Every structure is written in structure tokens, then in C-alpha cells.
Amino acid sequence: MAATAVKRFGRGLWPMLLLFALLLVSLSFMSDATHNSERFGRMYSWLLLTNAAGLLILLGLIGRNLYWLIRQVRAGAPGARLTSRMVWMFVILAVAPVSVVYYFSLQFLQRGIDTWFDVEIENSLESALELSQSAFDVRMRDRLRTTEQLAGELTEVPSPLAPLSLFDLRVRSGAVELTLLSHNGRIIASSGLESTSIVPDRPGDAVLLQLRRGASYVGLDPSGDGGLHIRAVVPVPLATPTSEQRILQALYPIPERLSTQADEVQAAYARYRELAYLRKPLKYSYTLTLSVVLVLSLLSAVWAGFYAARKLVAPIRNIAEGTRAVADGDYSRRLPSTSDDELGFLVRSFNMMTRRLAMARDHARRSQLEVEGQRTYLETLLGSLSSGVISLSPDQRIRTVNTAAETILGIPLKRSAGEPLQALVTAHPFLEPLQEAIERHREASGGPHWTDQLSLFGPNGRQVLICRGARLPGDGVRPGGQVLVLDDVTALIQAQRDAAWGEVARRLAHEIKNPLTPIQLSAERLRRKYLPGMEASEGEVLDRATHTIIHQVESMKEMVNAFSDYARAPQLELRPLALNELVAEIAELYRGMHPNVELELALDPAEPWTEADPNRLRQLLHNLIKNAHEAIGTEQPGQIRLETRCRVEDDTPYADLWVCDNGPGFRAEVSEQLFEPYVTTKTKGTGLGLAIVKKIVEEHGGQLQAGNRDDGGAYVRVQLRQVPRPQATA
Known part of the structure; x- marks a missing residue:
């Protein structure tokens, strides 16, 4: 409370005016006391102490104001620098003229007092006194x-x-x-x-x-x-x-x-002698009084400068603080209007602006709440869909992603919201077919809707996706773009394919396999019954005919068995499997089988492990090595290379199995249908080898690729998920 009272006293107008009035009255008494020697000796010291105390109080208040101003300037308070400039301007305007007046007044006072005590005046007063005394003596x-x-x-x-x-x-x-x-x-x-x-x-x-x-x-x-x-x-x-x-x-x-x-002559002479005695103290008192008046004037000017500067800068400081509050989002700030001048008009305009900004903010907040409600409703709706939904801006930036899209693709897409699609593809290369489909349909400038089937190999393994795209209309506020709807049909296609080929296998077993055994037995019976009793020429014909029948029946049985193997869906027995050991085991079975074919192994030292059915992977390797042998042939030297590799993509470890040969490779006309049944480039074969390989790979959630090598020959790459090496048991 005391500090607040002192602060108000130092900055209030009426208390300071009262202090100035008291100082002026005291100075008036001091000036009057210098004219009376008796009062001078009795009152001057007390009046001087009173004025000194008042000036010290005024100086302390000015020091407090100066300390406050320095703190405001160092703190960067609004209006502090302008206040300091105005205070300096008031001080300079006050000091310059008052100093000039003080100098000349002091000179005039010193010389004026000296002229009072001129020698001629003193002689004249003494002569007048002597003359009066002489007249009285006579x-x-x-x-x-x-x-x-x-x-x-x-x-x-x-x-x-x-x-x-x-x-x-x-x-x-x-x-x-x-x-x-x-x-x-x-x-x-x-x-x-x-x-x-x-x-x-x-x-x-x-x-x-x-x-x-x-x-x-x-x-x-x-x-x-x-x-x-x-x-x-x-x-x-x-x-x-x-x-x-x-x-x-x-x-x-x-x-x-x-x-x-x-009496007058006597009094004048006595007064003159009294003043002559007080000549130096009188000059000192007048000089001191004038100096006190000067200090009072200067301090009054300084305090008036502080007071006027605060009064003038207060509206500007309030506006600066209000502007800072508005910049921080506080639109409820209202500034006090204390005048009707231009600054008051500016304050009222600022208050009107903040009211309008508050109304606009409230309206925007209500609109935002409505938009957030709509967005929440849309997110809830998208989250309940089983199809993945991705919306893109016109510049191919990701806008919205639902949870189903993250589940289908197996990556956290919501983290990439606002980023370009190209950056997502760079981080996850398996999404390149999706980007290519989007670019292809965008450049095709067809209708507003398009549909495409994509094959991806990502963290969820090989997937077949149905991608549907639609263009979004834009307006002047929000640009358009397009929305993608993804459906994972991998399991559906696999089920349809398995069902179709299972039906084919059953029909073949019913329509073809059942008559084959009677045909073969009949041909063998004809050979045993009629061949020994026939002539050589007729026996040769019968032997060749029955032999052809038996051989073709065996071929047809093999074909039907192959179809049965393809259509059959055996129960997989998955367990951790060392891929290097399995490849080395199968390779040993084929060493030396064909002297002109060299079998080379390139196994990864990291020893990749995968979770698979060993019997189905053995069947896969047998089919691939057999196909490579048949492609190379027996007439010229050849080479088959079996290779394992460990790699990491999208923070997911994979184990790759490569089977390469230097044969003639795949013909271009069948490169797109290599893994379909009945597709083959050999003169002999059922066309089911690679189809069975693909089926085995899909059963294990892997991906299969095949193509021609740049230096000649063909390659087949099997991609499987890698698992940690199991801990050895004691």
C-alpha cells in the first residue's frame, strides 16, 4: 500500500502542484528575508532547509520516474522510447533558456549589489550625516x-x-x-x-x-x-x-x-552600514535563492516532461499493448478512451476493430466447429469402411487417409498427410504401381472415374488390389483433386482360381483318368496274346502300335496327376526353415545328373530363415531346376545358378531365392502369361511347372518374378518373408 501511494504521489498532478506551490511560497519567504537583516538571520536557514528538503523530494520522484523509464526501455515496453525522446526534448527546451537567464541574472545581481555600495554614495551619506550633526551643533x-x-x-x-x-x-x-x-x-x-x-x-x-x-x-x-x-x-x-x-x-x-x-538621514546611514556589513552574505543569499529557483525550474520542467510524455504516450502505449494482445489472439481487449482528439479517435477505431475481429473470430470458430463436425462425421464414416480411401490434392499431395487404407497397404499413411505422393513412393518403393496407375489415368484425360487392378508386394506380402479413382470438383475456395478407393481382392482371386482349377482337376480325373487304366491294360493284353503268334512284319506293327498306346496313356496319367497336384490344396505345415540348407540339399540331388550342365551355388552368409512348408518348397525347387535343365538341353554346355539373398525394404526383412540359367530365355509373346496353366515354351511339357511354383509361393504369402537376363538366359526370383533364427535348445 505504501509503495502504491508513493507511486501515485510521484505520478499524480495535484500532489505535485501542491509541492510546487509550497516550494514557491518558501522561495518567496526566502526572497523577503534577504531584505530584512533580523528576519534574514532568524528565518533564512530554516527556509533554505525547507526548500532543500522539497527539492530532494522532487529529485527523488524524478529519479523514480527515470528508473521506471530505463526499465521500460530495457524491457522493450511499447512507447518507452518515445517517452524517453519526449522527456529529453522537454529537458533540453527547459535547460537552454533557463540557463541563459540564470547566467545573465547572476551577473546582473552581482553587479547590481556591487553598485549599491559605491564609495561616492557612502561619502555622500556620511557628509549628509555630518551636515545634519553640524546644524544641530550650531x-x-x-x-x-x-x-x-x-x-x-x-x-x-x-x-x-x-x-x-x-x-x-x-x-x-x-x-x-x-x-x-x-x-x-x-x-x-x-x-x-x-x-x-x-x-x-x-x-x-x-x-x-x-x-x-x-x-x-x-x-x-x-x-x-x-x-x-x-x-x-x-x-x-x-x-x-x-x-x-x-x-x-x-x-x-x-x-x-x-x-x-x-531621523531619515540617521536611519539611511544605519541601514547602509547594515547592508555594507551584510554585503557578502547578501550576495551569497541572492545567488543561492536564484540557484534554488533555477533548480526548481529545471526539476519542474523534467517532472512536467515525464508527466506530459506519459499523458501523450499513454494512448499510444495502450494501442501498442492492445495490438500485441490482438496479435496473440486476444480480441477482448478494450482500450480506455480519455480524450476527444486524434488519439482518442484512434483508440475508438481500435476498439471497433477488435470488436469486429472478435465477431469474425466467433463466426470463424463456429464455422470451424461445423467443419470439424463434418470432418469427424466423414472420418467416422471412412473409418467404418472396409475399403481403403485416399484423397489427393491437384499437386499430388496426400490429404485424407482412413484406417482401412493403412491396413491394406501395411504402412502408416496418416503420418504422410500433407506430403507429396512421390515422397511416399520414395520411402516405400512397392507403391510404384499405384503411382504409375494414377499418372497413367490422369494423363489419359478420360472420364471422371477409372478402375485398375494392381499387384503389389509390400509388408503384407503379395496383394492384388482393385483401385478405383474419381476426380473431385474444385471451387474458388478449395481446389479439386481425386479420391482413390482400394479393395484387397487377393484372397478373393486366389479362392476363385483355386475353385476353378479344382473343378478342372475333378473333371479331368472323372473324364480322363478313369478310362486310362482299362486302355492301358487292354493294350498290354493284346501284346501278350497276339504278338508271340504273329509274323515278324505284322508283329512289328502290333508292337509299335501297342507301345505307342501304352506310352501315351502314361503321358496322360502324368498330365492328370500334375493337374491334381495343382488343384489340390494340401494343409501346410509351416515351421522355421533355413533356406541355405534346403537349397544345398536339393542342389546335391542334381549334381552330375547332366554332365554338360554346371550347378553353381551362391548362398548369403547371413543365412536367411523363413517360415515355410519344407515339402512344398522342395517341390518348388524341383520344378524350377527341372525347368532350367529342360531349357538348357543336353546338346551344349550350360550353367544353373542357385542364389539366396537377404534384404530389407520398408523396415521389413525379406529372403530372396534366385534360380538363373544361361538358356534361350522366355519368348516375348508368353512373358505376360508365364505363370498361367498350359503356358509353356517347350515342345514337351504340360505348362503347369511355373503355375505350381506360383501357387506354392502364394500359399506362403510371397511374390514371384520371372524374366530374361541381360547377358542371356532366364531368371526366376522368389520373395519370401524372413523370420529370426530360432534359439537353439539345450
Whole structure:
């Protein structure tokens, strides 16, 4: 509370005006005291201390304001620098003229006081005083002689008759009062003009003592009416030696004008001597008073500068703070309007602006809430869909992704919201077919809707996706783009294919496999029954015909068995499997089978492990190696390379199995249908080898690729998910 009161006192106007008034009154008393030596000695020190205390209080308040201003400037408070510039401007404007006035006033004061004590003036006052004293001395000597003459006339007058003689002598001499006294001061007779005065004015003991010594007395003494009169006291000559010694006192009036002039001369001379004595203290007091006035003026100007600067800058500081609050999002700030000038108009305009901004913000907030509600509804709707939904901007940036899309593709797509699709494809290369389909249909400029089937190999293994795209209309506020709908049909296609080929296998077993055994038995019976009894030429024909029948029946049985193997869906027995050991085991079975074919192994030292059915993978390797042998042939040297590799893609480890040969490779016309049944490039074969391989790979969730090598020959790559090496048991 005390600090707040001091702060208000230092910044309030009326308390400071009261302090200024008290200081001015004190200075007025100081100035008045310098003109009176008695008051100067009694009051000047206290007035000086009072003014010094007031100036110290004012200086302390100004120091507090200056400290506050420095803190505001260092803190970067709004309006602090402008306040400091205005304060400096007030100080400079006040110091410059006041300093000039103070300098010349001080010079004028010093020289003016010196002129008061000029030598000629002092001589003139002394001469005037001596002149007045000389005039009084002449007049008193005349009155003394007159009194002596009157005393001589009273020599023969006896004391009883003295009153009559005194009256005549008084009238003739012009005296105010004549008194005849004995030598011891006893009044014998008296005559005077004032009837009211009963007792005559007796001379003092000192005068009587002087007369006893034989000397007369004459001097100026004050009268009862406040003026002066000449007192002359002389002894009366003795008529006889034995006569009583008597004394005559005469009081002569002095003209009032002469008395007044004499008093004025005496007072002026005394005043001059007093001022001459106080010459240096007077100059010091006037200089000190003028300096106090100067300091008071300067401090008042400084305080007025602070006060005026705060008053002028306060609206600007309020506007700056309000602007900062608006920049921080606080639109409820209202500034106080204390004037009707341009600054007041600016404050009112600012308040109107903040009200409108608050209304606009509230409207935008309501609109945002509505948009958020719609978005929440849309996200809930998209989240409940089993199809993946991805929306793209016109510049191919990801906007919206639902949970089903992340589940289908197996990657966190929502983290990539706002990023270009190209960046997502760069991070996840298996999405390149999706990007190519989008670019292809966008450049085709067909209808607003399109559909495409994609084959991806990602974290979820090989997937077949149905991708549907639609263009989004744009407007002036929100641009268009397109939306993608993804459906994983891998399991559906696999189920349809398995069902179709299962039906084919059953039909083949029913329609073809059942008659084959009777045909073969009949041909063998014909050979045993008729061949031994026939002639050589006829037996040769029968032998060739029955042999052809039996051979073709065996071929048809093999074909039907192959179809049965393809259509059959055996129960997989998955377990961790060392891929290098399995490849090495199968490779040993084929070493030396064809002398002209070299079998080479390139196994990864990391020893990849996968989770698979060993029997189905053995069947896969048998089919691939057999196909490679058949492609190379037996007429020219060849090479088959079996290779395993470990790799990581999208933070997912994979184990790859490569089977390469240097045969003629795949023909271009069948490159797109290599894994379909009945597709083969050999003169002999069922066309089911690679189809069975693909089926085995799909059963294990892998992906199969095949193509021609750049240096000649063909390759088949099997991609399987890699699993950690199992811990050895004790």
C-alpha cells in the first residue's frame, strides 16, 4: 500500500502542484528575508532547509520516474522510447533558456549589489550625516548662550519671585519650558507652554553631576510627543558668595521637519552600514535563492516532461499493448478512451476493430466447429469402411487417409498427410504401381472415374488390389483433386482360381483318368496274346502300335496327376526353415545328373530363415531346376545358378531365392502369361511347372518374378518373408 501511494504521489498532478506551490511560497519567504537583516538571520536557514528538503523530494520522484523509464526501455515496453525522446526534448527546451537567464541574472545581481555600495554614495551619506550633526551643533550652541544669558538675568531675582521672571524669560527666549532648580535638583520654579504637564522635566543625575563639576550641558533629548528638543542646563551666577547655588534648565523645541529629516538621514546611514556589513552574505543569499529557483525550474520542467510524455504516450502505449494482445489472439481487449482528439479517435477505431475481429473470430470458430463436425462425421464414416480411401490434392499431395487404407497397404499413411505422393513412393518403393496407375489415368484425360487392378508386394506380402479413382470438383475456395478407393481382392482371386482349377482337376480325373487304366491294360493284353503268334512284319506293327498306346496313356496319367497336384490344396505345415540348407540339399540331388550342365551355388552368409512348408518348397525347387535343365538341353554346355539373398525394404526383412540359367530365355509373346496353366515354351511339357511354383509361393504369402537376363538366359526370383533364427535348445 505504501509503495502504491508513493507511486501515485510521484505520478499524480495535484500532489505535485501542491509541492510546487509550497516550494514557491518558501522561495518567496526566502526572497523577503534577504531584505530584512533580523528576519534574514532568524528565518533564512530554516527556509533554505525547507526548500532543500522539497527539492530532494522532487529529485527523488524524478529519479523514480527515470528508473521506471530505463526499465521500460530495457524491457522493450511499447512507447518507452518515445517517452524517453519526449522527456529529453522537454529537458533540453527547459535547460537552454533557463540557463541563459540564470547566467545573465547572476551577473546582473552581482553587479547590481556591487553598485549599491559605491564609495561616492557612502561619502555622500556620511557628509549628509555630518551636515545634519553640524546644524544641530550650531543650534545647540546658540541655545546654550541664550540660556546662559537668561541665567545671568536671574542672578538678582530671589527664588520666591522666580516664577514671574521665568514666564517673561520663556516668552522672550521662545523656550518651551524654563525650570529653576537647586543645586541638588529640587525644583524651585518652572514655566512651560504645556498646561497638562504638572511636573516639569527634570534633568538626569548625569547632567546634574556635570554641572556640579562646573560645566554646562546641552544636548538633544527625546520629547514626550515622540520628537526631539534641545536641553540646555547652566548654573545661575551667585549674587553673593553666600547665596544658594541654583540651576536653570531650558527646553527649546526643534521643528518637526528638521527632526524628521535628521531621523531619515540617521536611519539611511544605519541601514547602509547594515547592508555594507551584510554585503557578502547578501550576495551569497541572492545567488543561492536564484540557484534554488533555477533548480526548481529545471526539476519542474523534467517532472512536467515525464508527466506530459506519459499523458501523450499513454494512448499510444495502450494501442501498442492492445495490438500485441490482438496479435496473440486476444480480441477482448478494450482500450480506455480519455480524450476527444486524434488519439482518442484512434483508440475508438481500435476498439471497433477488435470488436469486429472478435465477431469474425466467433463466426470463424463456429464455422470451424461445423467443419470439424463434418470432418469427424466423414472420418467416422471412412473409418467404418472396409475399403481403403485416399484423397489427393491437384499437386499430388496426400490429404485424407482412413484406417482401412493403412491396413491394406501395411504402412502408416496418416503420418504422410500433407506430403507429396512421390515422397511416399520414395520411402516405400512397392507403391510404384499405384503411382504409375494414377499418372497413367490422369494423363489419359478420360472420364471422371477409372478402375485398375494392381499387384503389389509390400509388408503384407503379395496383394492384388482393385483401385478405383474419381476426380473431385474444385471451387474458388478449395481446389479439386481425386479420391482413390482400394479393395484387397487377393484372397478373393486366389479362392476363385483355386475353385476353378479344382473343378478342372475333378473333371479331368472323372473324364480322363478313369478310362486310362482299362486302355492301358487292354493294350498290354493284346501284346501278350497276339504278338508271340504273329509274323515278324505284322508283329512289328502290333508292337509299335501297342507301345505307342501304352506310352501315351502314361503321358496322360502324368498330365492328370500334375493337374491334381495343382488343384489340390494340401494343409501346410509351416515351421522355421533355413533356406541355405534346403537349397544345398536339393542342389546335391542334381549334381552330375547332366554332365554338360554346371550347378553353381551362391548362398548369403547371413543365412536367411523363413517360415515355410519344407515339402512344398522342395517341390518348388524341383520344378524350377527341372525347368532350367529342360531349357538348357543336353546338346551344349550350360550353367544353373542357385542364389539366396537377404534384404530389407520398408523396415521389413525379406529372403530372396534366385534360380538363373544361361538358356534361350522366355519368348516375348508368353512373358505376360508365364505363370498361367498350359503356358509353356517347350515342345514337351504340360505348362503347369511355373503355375505350381506360383501357387506354392502364394500359399506362403510371397511374390514371384520371372524374366530374361541381360547377358542371356532366364531368371526366376522368389520373395519370401524372413523370420529370426530360432534359439537353439539345450
